[in-house]
Amino acid sequence: MRPFAYVKPADVAEAVQAVATEPGAKFLGGGTNLVDLMREGIERPHTVVDVTGLPLDEVHELPGGGLRIGALVRNSVLAAHPRVRTSYPVLSQAILAGASAQLRNMATVGGNLLQRTRCPYFYDLAAACNKREPGAGCDAIGGFTRSHAILGVSDSCIATHPSDMCVALAALDAVVEVRSVRGTRRIPLVDFHVLPGDTPHVETTLAADELITAVELPPSPAPSRYRKVRDRASYAFALVSVAAALEVRDGTVAAVRLALGGVAPKPWRAREAERLLLGGPATEEAFRQAADAELAPATARPGNAFKSGLARATITATLRELIIEGEAA
Amino acid sequence: MRVNGTDEKLDVEPWVSLLDALRERLGVTGPKKGCDQGACGACTVLADGVRINACLALAVQYADKEITTIEGVTPHPLQEAFVRHDGFQCGYCTSGQICSAIGMLNEAEDPAALTDAEIRERMSGNLCRCGAYNGIVEAIKEVAR
Numbered sequence: 452m453r454p455f456a457y458v459k460p461a462d463v464a465e466a467v468q469a470v471a472t473e474p475g476a477k478f479l480g481g482g483t484n485l486v487d488l489m490r491e492g493i494e495r496p497h498t499v500v501d502v503t504g505l506p507l508d509e510v511h512e513l514p515g516g517g518l519r520i521g522a523l524v525r526n527s528v529l530a531a532h533p534r535v536r537t538s539y540p541v542l543s544q545a546i547l548a549g550a551s552a553q554l555r556n557m558a559t560v561g562g563n564l565l566q567r568t569r570c571p572y573f574y575d576l577a578a579a580c581n582k583r584e585p586g587a588g589c590d591a592i593g594g595f596t597r598s599h600a601i602l603g604v605s606d607s608c609i610a611t612h613p614s615d616m617c618v619a620l621a622a623l624d625a626v627v628e629v630r631s632v633r634g635t636r637r638i639p640l641v642d643f644h645v646l647p648g649d650t651p652h653v654e655t656t657l658a659a660d661e662l663i664t665a666v667e668l669p670p671s672p673a674p675s676r677y678r679k680v681r682d683r684a685s686y687a688f689a690l691v692s693v694a695a696a697l698e699v700r701d702g703t704v705a706a707v708r709l710a711l712g713g714v715a716p717k718p719w720r721a722r723e724a725e726r727l728l729l730g731g732p733a734t735e736e737a738f739r740q741a742a743d744a745e746l747a748p749a750t751a752r753p754g755n756a757f758k759s760g761l762a763r764a765t766i767t768a769t770l771r772e773l774i775i776e777g778e779a780a
Numbered sequence: 781m782r783v784n785g786t787d788e789k790l791d792v793e794p795w796v797s798l799l800d801a802l803r804e805r806l807g808v809t810g811p812k813k814g815c816d817q818g819a820c821g822a823c824t825v826l827a828d829g830v831r832i833n834a835c836l837a838l839a840v841q842y843a844d845k846e847i848t849t850i851e852g853v854t855p856h857p858l859q860e861a862f863v864r865h866d867g868f869q870c871g872y873c874t875s876g877q878i879c880s881a882i883g884m885l886n887e888a889e890d891p892a893a894l895t896d897a898e899i900r901e902r903m904s905g906n907l908c909r910c911g912a913y914n915g916i917v918e919a920i921k922e923v924a925r
């Protein structure tokens with residue numbers, strides 16, 4: 452690994468100051484992504500600012516019923532939190548569907564938001580990759596694309612955002628709170644990550660010197676659930692995943708939220724499908740039509756053309772499960 | 781750092797992983813280097829009782845933690861159970877499997893009630909190239925009950 456300086460600030464003001472005065476600095480959470488990328492030579496910070504000593508590791512109830520999650524809460528702790536399990540099951544299930552128990556014990560909420568793509572060409576220093584090296588080209592296009600995106604892609608990059616947790620957060624209307632020497636900002640999670648366009652190295656609206664301090668959830672929606680499809684039963688990234696919340700009254704969709712993982716360069720809120728479903732009949736036929744409309748703009752390649760059908764089936768199955776769950780309750 | 785009950789004075793560069801610090805600097809070779817990418821679990825150790833992948837941990841980040849490796853838990857009922865149930869062949873993954881299982885049993889609300897499927901899911905971060913999974917599950921189940 453390339454040598455770097457290491458600092459461990461004790462408070463938030465000191466942490467943001469450390470990065471503001473050091474352009475080549477990066478924050479370090481659990482290290483499960485950054486340490487890997489530094490070892491591969493893909494990330495090369497001059498200074499690593501370890502934020503795990505900051506007092507941002509608690510989950511608080513918000514007045515009005517929401518939840519405030521500190522950026523340093525470990526993924527395993529969040530998934531096991533009683534309020535998350537009962538009020539936001541989609542979030543708990545999404546986290547538990549990702550990585551392994553050891554990694555979830557290490558990984559932080561802030562680090563999970565900023566984890567980088569698992570595109571194999573991004574990891575392969577011998578391959579051309581616009582994300583790693585702007586302007587170099589993209590070896591994935593025309594290459595092996597089983598893990599790649601079909602929605603929101605560009606001619607520069609077709610990589611997916613790999614997080615499970617973020618798909619649930621997109622469905623839950625989460626808000627990310629960030630801090631820098633300039634002050635505090637709040638960014639809706641759906642606007643936090645950006646599409647590649649012709650600048651795929653730009654992945655979020657976060658500035659380099661901004662520290663994620665918390666994620667806030669509004670009061671919990673209708674019953675919710677996460678479903679992930681992958682190449683093996685556990686411990687693999689999503690081919691397709693669905694985070695959904697659904698409320699049905701008298702056979703009609705009274706409320707619905709839908710987000711997709713594994714199909715886009717960012718956690719994909721399925722607004723078109725939601726629009727079509729809301730107020731309509733809660734039938735499998737309606738679910739399929741809404742899924743098709745959402746997936747209509749897909750740009751498939753030979754290696755990932757299967758994802759449209761898989762996404763449609765997974766959306767339909769998840770909504771069906773929520774109806775069965777609602778009837779049982 | 782406290783390693784297996786002993787205070788160790790370590791002078792390592794910030795880019796040294798916990799795994800390399802244990803193996804190369806302290807001669808604690810129970811934790812194994814399988815992938816060095818967080819993908820196999822052979823390097824699993826306990827930090828204050830919580831299972832982690834030592835290959836993705838920077839040693840400096842764990843300076844004030846109590847690290848426990850397979851050396852620190854020996855003798856453990858899981859070791860005997862792994863022998864009885866053929867929970868290994870070559871043994872390369874075993875120290876990680878056992879540390880992971882100890883952490884897993886701490887995490888579970890009711891370890892005795894875990895089904896085979898739940899044990900497999902909770903242990904999915906530990907790969908075994910020899911495919912000794914059936915024996916591993918049997919061994920963990922026996923100790924959990």
Ligand SMILES: Cc1cc2nc3c(=O)[nH]c(=O)nc-3n(C[C@H](O)[C@H](O)[C@H](O)COP(=O)(O)OP(=O)(O)OC[C@H]3O[C@@H](n4cnc5c(N)ncnc54)[C@H](O)[C@@H]3O)c2cc1C
Nearest residue numbers: 480481482483484485549550559561562563614615663818
């Ligand atoms: C083998 C393997 C399998 C995995 N499988 C899955 C999976 O199936 N699903 C899934 O969702 N994930 C998976 N992951 C990824 C894992 O979830 C992420 O690595 C983890 O969430 C990153 O969190 P961290 O705290 O370790 O981040 P770090 O590695 O510490 O940091 C990641 C990035 O975030 C930045 N950062 C960290 N904290 C902050 C902060 N507070 N403010 C600003 N910037 C910050 C860092 O500078 C860095 O750029 C897997 C990882 C591995 C190694």
Ligand code: SF4
Nearest residue numbers: 570580581589608609
């Ligand atoms: S898809 Fe994106 S990340 Fe993958 S090689 Fe192309 S530019 Fe790089």
Ligand code: FES
Nearest residue numbers: 814815816821835
């Ligand atoms: S060596 Fe750490 S997970 Fe493989």
Ligand code: FES
Nearest residue numbers: 869871908909910
């Ligand atoms: S016993 Fe050989 S890898 Fe598990």
